[in-house]
Amino acid sequence: MNSSLGSSIQSIRKHRALSQSQLAEKSGLTLRTIQRIEADETTPRGDSLLRIASALEVSIQELTDSQLEENPGLNASIVWSSLSFIAFPFLGFLIPLIIWLPKRGRYKAVDKTAKTVLNFQATWMLLLILTPFVAGVYLAGVMEDMTTTTNGHNEVSPSKVAGAIKNVALPLLLLSLTNIIATVWNGIRAMKGKQAVYPPAIPFIRK
Incomplete structure (x- = not known):
């Protein structure tokens, strides 16, 4: 009421x-x-x-x-729609934005939910973009350790390469799992009329 x-x-x-x-x-x-x-x-x-x-x-x-009127269904839709990042990372930001903009300022807590989701997704995308650059620096640093000398020739050790790739892939996997878990958790909360609670994010959009 x-x-x-x-x-x-x-x-x-x-x-x-x-x-x-x-x-x-x-x-x-x-x-x-x-x-x-x-x-x-x-x-x-x-x-x-x-x-x-x-x-x-x-x-x-x-x-x-x-x-304002309450609309838990709209809040939940904004949260759940961010799972579209699985198809393409930018969609996790774009789809919630498209859903929110026509409804902005019309329903209780919707603006706050949308801004929380968008800030989290924008921060997540930034980390996703930075990870390959960090990985490149890492690989460049360990390249010497991945080579072995045999009969005067330098050869890359397959086992060491596999280990390096694993170390690069792990952060990307953790990022994706964090996004999925945060979205599912907050989707359930939104359906119950509770406010979204995400990990700390850069406030690109001020609340």
Whole structure:
């Protein structure tokens, strides 16, 4: 069930053990303004909304989300769609983006879920791209160790090459498994109406 912005502010204020007078003082607004906002006689915008959010120590999105409809199915779709990275890495970012953009700002927690998924997938792709470069440096460094001298000729040892390839392939496998596990875990959470929780990622898209 949706609640009004005023009732959401009132609920958070009480949870913070603040009186209306204290919220007015912390936000720099008048007591009458706070009373009117909580009674839904007026709706705070711009600077007023920012001041109230700061005084309550919450984000503006947390306040405004209270007025939006819940759509766990959409949240879950955004998360599950990132599994498309299995077909092609960039799809894990592109498909969730395509699903999210038309619905942006229309449903509760959808923006936060989408940004979390996109930041994780973008970070994952960056690591996937960097891994071959790191692997190239590694192989160049161990190339000398992979050669043996026989009758005055340098020959590459097959067993050592296989070992080097294994060391390069392992990070790629771990990256893929991490993505799959994180997506499945968060897909289940989203279906239950819970917020997505991914490993730390670079905040390419600010929440």
